[in-house]
Amino acid sequence: MTRELAAAVLRRLGQAVLTALVASTLVWALLPLAPGDPVLRLMEARHILEPNDLQIANLRAELALDQPLPLQYANWLARAVRGDLSISYRTGRPVLEEISERLPATMMLLGTALAASILLSLVLALVAVAWRDRWPDRLILLYTQIGAAIPTFVFALLVLQYVIVGAGIGRVLPQGSLALVLLPALTVAVDRAAGWTQLLRASLIEAGNANHALVARARGASRWHVIWHHALPNGILPFLTAIGVSIGALIGGAPIIEEIFTWPGLGRYVLQALSARDYPVIQGFVLLSGLSYVAASLAVDLVAMMLYPRLRKSS
Amino acid sequence: MNMLDRFASVARPAPPTHDTVHWRRLWPRLLRHRGFCIGLVLGLALLGLAAIGPFIAPYEPNWPDYAAALRAPEPAHWLGTDATGRDVLARILDGAHRSIGAAVFVLATIFAIGLVVGAVAGMAGGVVDTVLMRLVDVMMTLPGLVLAFAILGILGPGFFNLLLALVVADWAYYARLARSLTLSARTRPDVIAARMAGIGWGRILLGHILPGVALQLAVVATLGIGGMISAISGFSFLGLGVQPPYAEWGAMLAESRFYFPIAPWLLLVPAGSIFIAVLSANLIGNGLRDVLEAKGRT
Numbered sequence: 001m002t003r004e005l006a007a008a009v010l011r012r013l014g015q016a017v018l019t020a021l022v023a024s025t026l027v028w029a030l031l032p033l034a035p036g037d038p039v040l041r042l043m044e045a046r047h048i049l050e051p052n053d054l055q056i057a058n059l060r061a062e063l064a065l066d067q068p069l070p071l072q073y074a075n076w077l078a079r080a081v082r083g084d085l086s087i088s089y090r091t092g093r094p095v096l097e098e099i100s101e102r103l104p105a106t107m108m109l110l111g112t113a114l115a116a117s118i119l120l121s122l123v124l125a126l127v128a129v130a131w132r133d134r135w136p137d138r139l140i141l142l143y144t145q146i147g148a149a150i151p152t153f154v155f156a157l158l159v160l161q162y163v164i165v166g167a168g169i170g171r172v173l174p175q176g177s178l179a180l181v182l183l184p185a186l187t188v189a190v191d192r193a194a195g196w197t198q199l200l201r202a203s204l205i206e207a208g209n210a211n212h213a214l215v216a217r218a219r220g221a222s223r224w225h226v227i228w229h230h231a232l233p234n235g236i237l238p239f240l241t242a243i244g245v246s247i248g249a250l251i252g253g254a255p256i257i258e259e260i261f262t263w264p265g266l267g268r269y270v271l272q273a274l275s276a277r278d279y280p281v282i283q284g285f286v287l288l289s290g291l292s293y294v295a296a297s298l299a300v301d302l303v304a305m306m307l308y309p310r311l312r313k314s315s
Numbered sequence: 316m317n318m319l320d321r322f323a324s325v326a327r328p329a330p331p332t333h334d335t336v337h338w339r340r341l342w343p344r345l346l347r348h349r350g351f352c353i354g355l356v357l358g359l360a361l362l363g364l365a366a367i368g369p370f371i372a373p374y375e376p377n378w379p380d381y382a383a384a385l386r387a388p389e390p391a392h393w394l395g396t397d398a399t400g401r402d403v404l405a406r407i408l409d410g411a412h413r414s415i416g417a418a419v420f421v422l423a424t425i426f427a428i429g430l431v432v433g434a435v436a437g438m439a440g441g442v443v444d445t446v447l448m449r450l451v452d453v454m455m456t457l458p459g460l461v462l463a464f465a466i467l468g469i470l471g472p473g474f475f476n477l478l479l480a481l482v483v484a485d486w487a488y489y490a491r492l493a494r495s496l497t498l499s500a501r502t503r504p505d506v507i508a509a510r511m512a513g514i515g516w517g518r519i520l521l522g523h524i525l526p527g528v529a530l531q532l533a534v535v536a537t538l539g540i541g542g543m544i545s546a547i548s549g550f551s552f553l554g555l556g557v558q559p560p561y562a563e564w565g566a567m568l569a570e571s572r573f574y575f576p577i578a579p580w581l582l583l584v585p586a587g588s589i590f591i592a593v594l595s596a597n598l599i600g601n602g603l604r605d606v607l608e609a610k611g612r613t
Contacts (some may be wrong), residue, residue, distance in 0.1 A: 148593075151548065157572075165375065251461060279469075282468035289461040290456060
């Protein structure tokens with residue numbers, strides 16, 4: 001039993017490492033594809049405005065850019081693993097340093113938003129199923145329809161205008177602290193939970209119609225007993241999977257949310273990098289997002305494996 | 316074992332069995348679906364307005380009129396004017412072409428690429444299948460939005476670049492789906508019967524497999540239109556898509572951001588337009604899925 005679990009975990013871990021490696025090639029390919037000579041831009045970033053041929057040749061050799069592409073990739077990967085993500089074209093500082101300064105604010109925002117959306121959709125879906133086809137369910141269905149039709153950034157603009165500026169709650173220029181994370185995070189959560197509630201409600205209903213649940217109901221089990229012991233344990237798997245997939249969208253949505261709430265995180269920094277064509281920074285962001293996405297999918301799958309022994313079988 | 320199989324078939328929805336779709340039989344069902352009807356009416360109204368807009372609008376969408384800046388909605392400007400005096404209604408109607416048209420264009424492109432790649436991989440099998448699906452795997456290692464940011468980072472901002480980035484970021488999912496639909500269609504009784512009757516794979520593909528696969532993929536693509544409208548307006552809001560002075564709903568929100576407190580119509584009108592467009596696309600997509608799923612089960 002435990003050996004089966006250990007084997008499944010190891011298999012999944014190996015898969016995650018492979019995925020991360022594949023993602024890294026895709027991320028690496030951004031730089032050779034980008035226009036302009038990286039060596040010249042790096043020289044500029046180091047304040048060497050008119051480099052001589054020797055300097056250029058030296059740097060090119062140092063970065064292995066005079067080698068064939070596979071070797072360039074190997075060199076890049078070796079440096080990336082050691083934490084060397086090159087330097088920002090704009091500021092000349094190491095990309096890793098610049099990113100790690102802004103990462104905590106973003107992680108706080110996305111983490112709070114994620115926790116709040118999971119909690120919100122769980123509660124709403126359970127309420128909707130418990131009072132199915134009555135007014136709480138209708139109301140929640142209406143919320144999911146409306147929420148799914150308002151893009152997060154539009155909802156954020158509305159919150160900024162009517163809650164923060166209009167009602168004077170919160171701060172227009174938050175400095176990224178825990179005390180001020182609640183409003184931006186809740187904004188993301190309320191919008192994101194709409195889709196998850198819809199999904200969880202549907203799978204709870206389907207699981208609640210399974211034969212064992214029907215038998216339980218026929219034998220006089222209460223509504224909450226059936227939901228708690230039959231529908232929820234069997235219906236939560238699609239919800240977990242959806243969370244894993246949505247984490248990618250959550251990370252990809254960070255720039256626009258941080259831009260609207262002037263949140264001092266990684267997302268806004270990437271937008272500045274985009275307009276300055278600061279490729280190493282963009283690359284660093286994409287690499288970090290890809291790795292977080294791989295890690296999140298891994299975490300979700302491991303949780304699912306803990307909960308559902310049948311997922312441990314090798315396919 | 317038999318017991319298990321029986322229960323498994325109860326728990327899982329049966330795979331869709333429709334080989335050909337009779338729209339004449341599907342239409343009445345769709346028209347009885349309330350959500351679909353609301354979505355269709357909203358969508359047609361929006362598209363109709365966008366189509367006739369340029370002919371009836373009394374203002375040019377990109378012409379500033381500084382004497383009439385920041386007018387609240389009034390008879391001369393039904394939806395008010397922005398900070399440079401441009402008519403909001405004219406810009407909303409003009410922007411609809413880019414917001415909705417671009418979403419439909421991107422999804423149609425993705426649909427075509429996904430259908431071809433998926434059908435080829437599913438039918439050819441072997442090396443072709445492996446190579447195509449590994450490519451799909453590579454594309455799907457990064458979240459779609461992040462990949463789109465990366466591509467925009469290389470290509471630079473711009474409307475065409477945005478559409479290209481969204482296509483590159485999203486096609487792999489559709490290709491994988493089309494492949495699995497093709498594979499399951501290959502084992503369908505009518506396909507096996509056709510095969511036994513000596514009909515070639517080419518004709519089976521065109522006559523039996525592709526219509527069903529294309530329809531199911533089209534439903535998924537319809538369900539994706541709402542998200543695509545959101546994505547396009549979001550990227551344009553960030554200045555990475557439609558460039559000024561051209562109107563697009565997200566770009567309109569961005570250029571008027573700092574006037575919202577004194578001119579709320581500049582927020583509410585584009586936001587409402589995005590909401591209605593995404594809502595109608597979602598309702599149409601959900602309706603199509605509901606009706607086709609119900610048909611597949613009977």
